[in-house]
Amino acid sequence: MSRIEHNMSLTGDAPASINVQQKLATLLGMSGLFILLLAALNINFPNKILWLSISLLSIFAGIVWFAKAAYTGKHPGIKNDGVWFKLMSSRGYLAWLAGISLTGFYVILYFYPEYIGLRAEGDNVGLIALFDPFSKLLSGNPASQWFVYGTLYTIAIAAFGIKFMWKYRHNRYEKLRTVSVIFFQTAFAFLIPEFMARLNGKGFSLPYYDLKNIWPLNYYNFEQYRVDDFISAGNIGLALLLFGIASIFIITPILTYKYGKRWYCSWVCGCGGLAETAGDPYRHLSDKSLFAWKVERWVVHSVVVFVVVMTTAVIYSYLGDDASKYWLTRDTFLIGVGVFLTLLFAAIWYFKREELEKDARYGAIGYLAIVLSLIGFHYMSGQNLFLFNAETLRQAYGFLIGAIFSGVIGTGFYPIFGNRVWCRFGCPMAAILGMQQRLFSKFRITTNGGQCISCGNCSTYCEMGIDVRAYAQKGQNIVRSSCVGCGICSAVCPRGVLKLENGSQNNRINSDEAVMGDNIDLLDLINQKSK
Amino acid sequence: MEHIVIIGNGISGITAARHIRKNSDHKITVISGESDYFFSRTALMYVYMGHMKWNHLEPYEDWFWEKNRIDLKKAWVEAIDFNKKKLRFSSGEPLEYDKLVIATGSVYNKFGWEGEELKGVQGLVSKQDLIELEENTPYTKKAVIIGGGLIGVELAEMLRTRKIEVTFLVREQAFWNNVLPFPEAKMISEHIASHGVDLRHNAELDKILSDDNGRVKAVLTKDGEQIDCQLVGLCAGVRPNIDFLKDSELETERGILVNEYLETNIPDVYAMGDCAQQRNPIGLRKPVEAVWYTGRIMGETIAQTLTGNKTAYEPGNWFNSAKFFDIEYQTYGWVWPKPKANEQHFHWKHKTEDKAITISFNSETNEFLGINTFGIRMRQEIFDLWLNENRKIDHILANLKLANFDPEFYKSHEKEIFKSFKNNLQQV
Numbered sequence: 001m002s003r004i005e006h007n008m009s010l011t012g013d014a015p016a017s018i019n020v021q022q023k024l025a026t027l028l029g030m031s032g033l034f035i036l037l038l039a040a041l042n043i044n045f046p047n048k049i050l051w052l053s054i055s056l057l058s059i060f061a062g063i064v065w066f067a068k069a070a071y072t073g074k075h076p077g078i079k080n081d082g083v084w085f086k087l088m089s090s091r092g093y094l095a096w097l098a099g100i101s102l103t104g105f106y107v108i109l110y111f112y113p114e115y116i117g118l119r120a121e122g123d124n125v126g127l128i129a130l131f132d133p134f135s136k137l138l139s140g141n142p143a144s145q146w147f148v149y150g151t152l153y154t155i156a157i158a159a160f161g162i163k164f165m166w167k168y169r170h171n172r173y174e175k176l177r178t179v180s181v182i183f184f185q186t187a188f189a190f191l192i193p194e195f196m197a198r199l200n201g202k203g204f205s206l207p208y209y210d211l212k213n214i215w216p217l218n219y220y221n222f223e224q225y226r227v228d229d230f231i232s233a234g235n236i237g238l239a240l241l242l243f244g245i246a247s248i249f250i251i252t253p254i255l256t257y258k259y260g261k262r263w264y265c266s267w268v269c270g271c272g273g274l275a276e277t278a279g280d281p282y283r284h285l286s287d288k289s290l291f292a293w294k295v296e297r298w299v300v301h302s303v304v305v306f307v308v309v310m311t312t313a314v315i316y317s318y319l320g321d322d323a324s325k326y327w328l329t330r331d332t333f334l335i336g337v338g339v340f341l342t343l344l345f346a347a348i349w350y351f352k353r354e355e356l357e358k359d360a361r362y363g364a365i366g367y368l369a370i371v372l373s374l375i376g377f378h379y380m381s382g383q384n385l386f387l388f389n390a391e392t393l394r395q396a397y398g399f400l401i402g403a404i405f406s407g408v409i410g411t412g413f414y415p416i417f418g419n420r421v422w423c424r425f426g427c428p429m430a431a432i433l434g435m436q437q438r439l440f441s442k443f444r445i446t447t448n449g450g451q452c453i454s455c456g457n458c459s460t461y462c463e464m465g466i467d468v469r470a471y472a473q474k475g476q477n478i479v480r481s482s483c484v485g486c487g488i489c490s491a492v493c494p495r496g497v498l499k500l501e502n503g504s505q506n507n508r509i510n511s512d513e514a515v516m517g518d519n520i521d522l523l524d525l526i527n528q529k530s531k
Numbered sequence: 532m533e534h535i536v537i538i539g540n541g542i543s544g545i546t547a548a549r550h551i552r553k554n555s556d557h558k559i560t561v562i563s564g565e566s567d568y569f570f571s572r573t574a575l576m577y578v579y580m581g582h583m584k585w586n587h588l589e590p591y592e593d594w595f596w597e598k599n600r601i602d603l604k605k606a607w608v609e610a611i612d613f614n615k616k617k618l619r620f621s622s623g624e625p626l627e628y629d630k631l632v633i634a635t636g637s638v639y640n641k642f643g644w645e646g647e648e649l650k651g652v653q654g655l656v657s658k659q660d661l662i663e664l665e666e667n668t669p670y671t672k673k674a675v676i677i678g679g680g681l682i683g684v685e686l687a688e689m690l691r692t693r694k695i696e697v698t699f700l701v702r703e704q705a706f707w708n709n710v711l712p713f714p715e716a717k718m719i720s721e722h723i724a725s726h727g728v729d730l731r732h733n734a735e736l737d738k739i740l741s742d743d744n745g746r747v748k749a750v751l752t753k754d755g756e757q758i759d760c761q762l763v764g765l766c767a768g769v770r771p772n773i774d775f776l777k778d779s780e781l782e783t784e785r786g787i788l789v790n791e792y793l794e795t796n797i798p799d800v801y802a803m804g805d806c807a808q809q810r811n812p813i814g815l816r817k818p819v820e821a822v823w824y825t826g827r828i829m830g831e832t833i834a835q836t837l838t839g840n841k842t843a844y845e846p847g848n849w850f851n852s853a854k855f856f857d858i859e860y861q862t863y864g865w866v867w868p869k870p871k872a873n874e875q876h877f878h879w880k881h882k883t884e885d886k887a888i889t890i891s892f893n894s895e896t897n898e899f900l901g902i903n904t905f906g907i908r909m910r911q912e913i914f915d916l917w918l919n920e921n922r923k924i925d926h927i928l929a930n931l932k933l934a935n936f937d938p939e940f941y942k943s944h945e946k947e948i949f950k951s952f953k954n955n956l957q958q959v
Contacts, residue, residue, distance in 0.1 A: 075726070077857030081692045082581040170857075172940040289592060448936055449911030450824040451852050451861070454542070455574035460587045469590055490938050494854040496861055496908035499936050 021069035029062020040116050040127040049133045056151070060159045067163030076170035078492050080461070088415070089281045095415035103412030110403040113145035139197035153274065154190045158182050160277035167280070173487045173500070177266055181273035188212045189270045206233050209240060212268050214247040216307040217429035219397060224318040231325070253436060259502055260443025261433035262485020269429075271422060274411065275463065276486060279419025283463035283488065286418035292465055296425050296482065297359065303401060304428040305367045309374075309386050310393040312337050317390035334385070338375050341368060352439045355509070401426065420463040424482055434481030442502040443485065444509075445478035447471065452497045458489035472497050479509050534558045535837060536618065536626065538608050539634035542823055543804030545569040546830025547632055547837075548601045554838035559600070560626070562618075564607035566658050568593060572636075573823055575661050576685045580692045613780060613797050630799050630837055633776075633787060634830070637769035637805040637821050639682075646739025647765065651747040654765040655686055664689075671695050671762040675750045677736045678767030679706045684719075684855050686764045687728050698758050699723065700734040700750075706855075712868050712889050714878050715903060719855050722885055726856050739763055769821050771806040784808055786819045791843040793833050801836075803829035803844075813846060815865055822851060848918045849901075850911055858885050863914035864901025866891040874900065877924070877955060879948045881906070888948065892924040899927045907944065908936035928952055 018026070035045075035055035045051040071079065087094040108115050117126025124132055128143050131151065135143035161182045168174035189210045196206050207226040215221040221244050230241035255263045265272045312334070319330045345368050348356075356364070378385045386393065410422025423430050437443060445468070452475070458468035464482045468489045471478045478498075490498040535551060537544045540563035548559050570588040577583040596603050606620040611631070618626045639654025641647045651670065653663050674690050676683050679701030687697050703709055705716035706723060724730045735753040742748035749759045771786035782788045782796040786808030793801045804826040809818040825846050835842035852861045866889055870876050875894040880887040886906035892899050899922050902914065913934040917927060931945045 075857045078582075080580075080582040084584050085581040171938060172942070173938045176940055446936075448908070449915070450827075450850065451911055453573040453823045453852075454571040454590050455577065456571055456583060456587045456590065457574070457577065460583050473590065487938060494859065495852040496859050496936060499908070500939060 019069055022066050025062050025065035025069060027062075028058050028065065032056065032058030032060075032062060036127060036130070039130040042117070042126050044125075045130060048130055052130050052134055055130075056155060060155050063159035064162050067159075067166050070163075071166040071169070079167050080492070083281075083284060089284075091285065091416055095282075099413055099415040102414065103408055106403075106408040106412045109145055109149055110407055116145060116148070118145050135194075138191070138194040141197060150190050153270070154185050156278045157185045157270075157273045160280070161273075164277050164280050168491060171487070171491050174491060177487070178277065180267045181269075181276060184212055184268045185270050185273050204233050205229050206237060206240065209244075210270070211240075211243065213270065214252060214264075214429060215244060216248070216304070216311065216432070217269070217271070217427060218244075219307050219311065219402060219428075220394075222311060222315055223394070224314070227318075228325075248432075252433060256433050256436045256443075257441050260441050260483070260485050260500075261430065261437045262443065262483070262500070264433060265423060265430055265484035266486045271406065271410070271427065272484060275414075275419040275423060279411075279414050279463075282414045282419045283486075284418070284460050285416065286420060286424070286463050286465035288459055288462070288465050288467050290467075294359070296465070298363065299425045300427070300431040300434075301363060301367075303405075303426055304431045305371065306397060306401065307428045308337075308341075309371065310390075310397045313385050313388075313390040313393050316385055334375060334378075338372055341371060348439065355439060401428075418463060418465075420465075420484070423484065424464050430482070430484070434483075437483070438479060438481035442505060442508075444501060444503070445471075445483065445489065446499045446501050446503075447475050447477060448495075448497045448499070449475060451495045453495055455494060457492040457494065458498060461488050461492050463488070468498065477508060532557055533629035534560065534627065535630045535632065536628035537561045537632040537634060538618075539563060539636055539804065539806075540566065540569050540603070541572060541634060541636050541804060541826065542569075543636075543826040543830040543833075544632065544634040546827045547634070547803070547834045548830075549599070550831050550834030551837055552599050552601060554834065554840075557837070558602070560602040560604055560628075562604045562606055562608060562620075562626075564605065564621075567603065567605055568596070570658070572656070575655065575658070576689050579661060579664060579689045608775060611776070611779060611781075613800060616799070631801070632833060632837075633773075633795075633800070633802040633806060634804040634826075635772045635775075635806045638772045638774075639765055640768045640770055641765060642767065644736055644738055646741055646747065649739055649741050649747045649763075650745055651761055652739055652763040652765065654769075655682055656769060667762050668693060668695070670746070671760075673698070673760045674762035674764060675700060675758055675760040676764040676766055677750075678765070679703060679708075680766060680768060681707075681853050682769075683764065683766035684723060686766055687723065688726070688856050690762075690764075691726055691728065695762070696729070697727075698729040698731065698760065700731050700736060700752065702733070702735050704732050706730070706732075708868055710868060711903065712866065712876055712878070714880065715887055715889060715905060716868075718880065718885060718887055718905065719858065722856055722858055769805070771808065771819060773806055792836060792841060793829060793844055801833055803833055813844070814849070816846065816849060820846075824850075848915050850914070858905050859908065860903065860905055861909055862901065862903045863909065863911065864891070864899070864918050866901040866903045877952055879944075879951050881944065886944065890924060890927065890952075897923040897925065899924050902927070908938075909934045910936045924952075 032055045035051060035058075039045060084090045086092070088098065089095070113128070117124050117128040119125060123129065124142055128145060128148055131143035131148050134151070135141060135147045161178045165175050165178050189212070193208050193210055196209065200206060207229045210218070220226065227241065230237040252264065266276055316330055316334055319326050319328060319333055345364060348364070353361070374386050377383065405426040406422045410426060413421060452469070452472040454469055454473045456469050458472060459466070459470070462468050463486060464484060466478065466480050466483060468478055485500055487500055490500060535557050537548055537560070540561050544561055548561050551557055551559055568589050569591060570585070571590060574583060574588050578585055578588065604626070606622060606624070608618050609621045610619045612619070616628050616631070618628065620626070637656055639656050646652065651667050653660055653667065655661065655664060673696040675698045676686055677700050679699065683699065684706070687699055690697050703716070705713060706720040708716040711719065720730055720732070737751045737753045739747055740749045740751060740757070747761060747763050749757050750763060751757050773783055773787055776783060776787070780797065781800065786806050787795055787802035788810050789795055789802050789807045790810055791813070793803050793807065795802050805819070805821040807819070807829070812818045828846050829844055832842050832844045848863065849865055850861070850863045852859070854860065866876070867874070870891065873893055873895055874891055877890045877892070878887065884906065888905070888907065889903040890899065891901045899917060902909070928949050931948060932943065935943060935945070937943070
């Protein structure tokens with residue numbers, strides 16, 4: 001056995017590279033991708049259904065086979081050997097290659113779909129044409145770039161989900177969670193909307209609606225064309241519209257109160273689903289510094305304000321169009337938004353002020369003041385609401401947040417910045433659920449007395465960049481708005497210190513730095529002193 | 532304002548420094564020759580295995596120390612003049628102190644084996660040991676580990692991730708049988724062997740043989756067997772790192788002798804962590820305990836004392852944890868490898884999985900004494916309470932679910948354990 005001589009920088013040689021089966025599986029998966037590449041280069045395959053099936057099955061089977069070869073025959077348990085040695089998972093050459101390819105794919109997908117064969121007039125060509133028969137089979141319509149993306153996305157979640165389940169096969173929480181994300185992606189995000197499209201006909205047209213994709217993640221849900229569609233589709237449409245509103249104002253608050261935001265972010269959401277499956281090998285790349293946490297808080301909450309402002313402006317802009325169509329008038333709507341935001345702010349301020357950090361207080365006051373004064377300014381001057389025209393705001397949001405942040409950076413840069421960049425820094429839905437999780441939820445990660453040895457596995461493998469160890473070594477519960485409840489900190493802990501729990505709100509946040517061990521007298525003493 | 536000097540930036544020293552800073556304005560200097568910043572020694576193995584990088588071992592970011600006015604000094608202390616309250620570093624430079632805290636930790640044991648100084652023969656306690664291991668790795672196809680304890684099994688796991696063949700010499704009839712009851716020790720032995728480790732029970736090192744370059748080429752066991760290897764892991768325990776204090780007036784035995792206030796025989800000099808030895812052992816605990824959390828509690832205790840609130844060291848009920856390859860182990864209270872007089876062990880093992888528990892109880896009063904768990908996580912808080920309340924084993928078994936700390940949706944085994952206990956008792 002030969003070994004490479006290495007330096008003293010405390011990095012070693014990787015645990016043996018991939019085995020023969022993994023090589024063959026890579027060949028299989030890559031040949032599937034190669035077919036897609038050929039199609040993208042305008043090779044016109046004769047029997048599209050056959051070639052597409054071969055391609056997709058090869059990709060799926062390649063990933064699953066690779067995983068099987070990697071994990072079966074090994075003991076159930078944590079499989080992180082060599083994570084920081086492998087080029088793919090330690091920002092090495094392969095990681096950059098993968099990152100650049102993915103980013104390129106997203107740029108084409110969002111901005112140049114014609115390069116992969118999308119045609120507004122006439123039949124699609126190239127890659128998208130290859131998917132046409134499959135799309136017609138499901139919805140009756142030709143494929144779009146989004147159908148291609150949705151298919152590949154679902155395959156990625158399913159195949160890498162199976163890999164993830166093998167990797168954590170000793171952990172039932174992880175297995176159940178992964179079955180859940182695979183189910184919601186396949187059924188809710190992929191199949192149901194396609195079948196719904198089949199129902200569309202004369203005078204009845206439901207918008208493409210992934211029911212679990214909730215505003216503000218689904219930032220376009222209340223745009224005019226969708227609301228018009230909902231209203232025109234009779235009772236079903238109205239029910240869907242009401243469901244969309246109830247989702248954010250009633251359903252998610254109840255579930256988040258009971259289970260924390262994890263029920264959504266790591267059990268249901270599609271973005272979370274991809275991050276937890278295909279993105280799992282990159283979870284340790286998240287930035288854990290205090291600085292990153294600060295940036296996260298400002299950026300993600302700014303996105304929330306942006307999406308609220310944008311959506312308000314868009315709805316406001318079309319409400320005036322046709323008074324007979326919408327029972328809600330412009331003024332009621334705008335004043336309603338102002339009152340709602342003020343009440344929300346007042347409630348948090350009244351009940352939870354002590355739990356807000358200084359910068360959170362400044363941020364909340366500042367943003368509320370800006371939004372309210374812009375509304376006031378609009379009434380006084382008659383200028384555009386929020387200074388810009390609604391369409392400009394909508395386009396800016398769609399481009400900056402919807403495309404660049406969530407797609408190109410959020411997913412394209414998995415191998416460089418980690419798998420939850422979008423969820424952590426960008427997702428307004430995660431921020432809203434997170435605010436609730438921090439202030440009003442039963443969920444927390446409990447630490448187990450003095451068993452923590454500060455090893456740092458939990459912090460290293462936290463995809464949200466939470467320094468879990470900082471809490472665990474003080475015996476504090478982890479109650480953080482960003483925690484998506486993936487459960488990996490608990491899984492990788494070698495001493496059984498961490499447990500995700502839903503429990504009473506009393507003592508949920510124990511902020512005193514207690515003396516560890518079980519020295520009861522000393523603990524009381526310190527608690528008394530700090531009061 | 533006093534100048535408090537702490538020798539050692541391990542868990543004890545750093546905990547003391549942090550808590551002194553919380554409670555006072557004293558000038559604090561922490562000295563270490565080992566590393567620039569505090570790191571988690573317990574996680575050295577994960578760096579070698581590629582789970583983490585060095586910076587992940589550091590619980591505090593680099594700006595933390597300056598912000599909290601904790602001066603870090605990278606140097607080795609060579610001698611201490613206790614009368615003049617002055618240290619001398621190996622560079623010759625002096626440093627004066629008002630209060631001195633010695634927290635120099637452990638070094639690995641060498642028992643005077645022939646060949647123990649050869650190249651390729653090492654233990655694993657410090658950062659330097661890890662660097663040495665990295666340097667030795669390229670030469671190593673086959674390794675022999677001496678001593679069946681916690682560091683030995685960690686080293687075996689580490690080396691296996693680099694595809695190094697490992698022969699593991701254990702003196703007992705099963706792994707860690709000097710601590711674990713035999714059924715559990717046997718289960719761990721089987722698990723270790725299933726990871727491709729050549730585990731030899733009842734085996735002891737006789738001497739280590741050298742090649743022409745002063746590097747290890749083989750070990751000889753007491754049975755006279757020669758095992759070829761390029762690396763020897765010395766994992767037969769650790770001892771207090773106090774050699775630099777040998778000829779001073781500081782009273783030492785195995786470690787630096789301290790009372791319950793962690794005071795040494797010299798005024799204004801304290802010792803804590805792995806290097807301290809209790810003059811009067813606390814409960815059933817050993818006088819020298821190389822355990823992470825006791826180091827932390829000592830650090831917190833001494834910080835209280837040094838900031839005007841004289842406090843005795845009280846580690847409370849014994850508990851600990853470890854991981855043997857894939858099997859997690861926790862213990863609360865005392866479970867001896869063989870039941871002492873008036874003690875009885877109740878064992879339960881899962882039929883197929885590596886899960887087991889042993890409960891020790893007083894066979895006359897039925898009082899619960901301690902529990903070992905394997906592959907099942909338990910809540911320290913609950914067992915601590917039960918131990919303080921002197922609960923009986925019936926209460927423990929009836930309420931075991933309360934103490935479970937496994938992740939959600941894990942299969943629970945309380946009913947099975949309860950049934951098994953009842954059946955066993957009927958048999959007895």
